[in-house]
Amino acid sequence: EVQLVESGGGLVQPGGSLRLSCAASGFTFSTYDINWVRQAPGKGLEWISYISSSGATRYYADSVKGRFTVSRDNPKNSLYLQMNSLRVEDTAVYYCATQVGSRVCVTTSCQTYYYSYYLNVWGKGTTVTVSS
Amino acid sequence: QSVLTQPPSASGTPGQRVTISCSGSNSNIGSNTVNWYQQLPGTAPKLLMYSDTQRPSGVPDRFSGSKSGTSASLAISGLQSEDEADYYCAVRDDSLNAWVFGGGTKLTVL
Numbered sequence: 001e002v003q004l005v006e007s008g009g010g011l012v013q014p015g016g017s018l019r020l021s022c023a024a025s026g027f028t029f030s031t032y033d034i035n036w037v038r039q040a041p042g043k044g045l046e047w048i049s050y051i052s053s054s055g056a057t058r059y060y061a062d063s064v065k066g067r068f069t070v071s072r073d074n075p076k077n078s079l080y081l082q083m084n085s086l087r088v089e090d091t092a093v094y095y096c097a098t099q100v101g102s103r104v105c106v107t108t109s110c111q112t113y114y115y116s117y118y119l120n121v122w123g124k125g126t127t128v129t130v131s132s
Numbered sequence: 133q134s135v136l137t138q139p140p141s142a143s144g145t146p147g148q149r150v151t152i153s154c155s156g157s158n159s160n161i162g163s164n165t166v167n168w169y170q171q172l173p174g175t176a177p178k179l180l181m182y183s184d185t186q187r188p189s190g191v192p193d194r195f196s197g198s199k200s201g202t203s204a205s206l207a208i209s210g211l212q213s214e215d216e217a218d219y220y221c222a223v224r225d226d227s228l229n230a231w232v233f234g235g236g237t238k239l240t241v242l
Contacts, residue, residue, distance in 0.1 A: 037177075044134060044234070045169070045236070046233065050231075059230060104183060116165040116183040117165070118165075118182035119167065119169075119179065120182075122176045123176065124175075
């Protein structure tokens with residue numbers, strides 16, 4: 001079964017740090033780009049970070065840039081999110097999600113095509129609460 | 133303020149057809165395919181529609197997607213009580229190197 005399981009959430013004081021983990025199983029983890037998405041209580045979904053399959057490329061939302069660091073250990077089928085200088089507004093459920101990109105042919109010969117991306121498999125999430 | 137604009141709420145009675153809209157810009161919806169996610173209460177989001185109009189395996193054909201220019205829509209026909217959930221549109225924004233989401237639409241089945 002394809003699965004992502006987040007862990008590491010908890011209660012932390014403002015200014016503190018936390019490291020989240022995302023354990024993958026049931027698929028070839030090393031071939032997938034992965035994203036972190038969070039959801040504050042009663043709010044919508046917010047993308048916060050992306051890491052390519054090799055780990056060479058990483059992107060961050062402005063809201064966490066300079067404070068959060070995404071990394072991965074492919075032999076261990078694991079993804080991490082190091083969160084420093086935590087703020088009250090970082091309180092949320094944090095999800096990891098695989099990113100799939102598939103080529104869509106516009107012509108039958110596929111000489112013209114585009115890529116379609118979507119976040120396919122999501123974990124159940126881990127809750128981070130930043131409060132004094 | 134979300135990059136993609138969705139109505140905060142929608143409702144319908146069982147059996148009805150409901151449509152949820154998602155409005156963006158040339159750098160997101162106008163440039164990439166739209167995905168839709170369903171989030172049942174207390175659960176993680178689940179992929180409901182990808183590549184504008186494609187349903188993952190297991191998603192009923194009562195759900196359909198469409199896109200025109202910088203707007204997209206999710207339609208649910210034959211509304212059922214189990215469809216009561218939050219629905220989010222999402223697109224990869226190449227100019228931001230980021231995923232952008234709509235604010236979400238809470239669907240109530242009356």
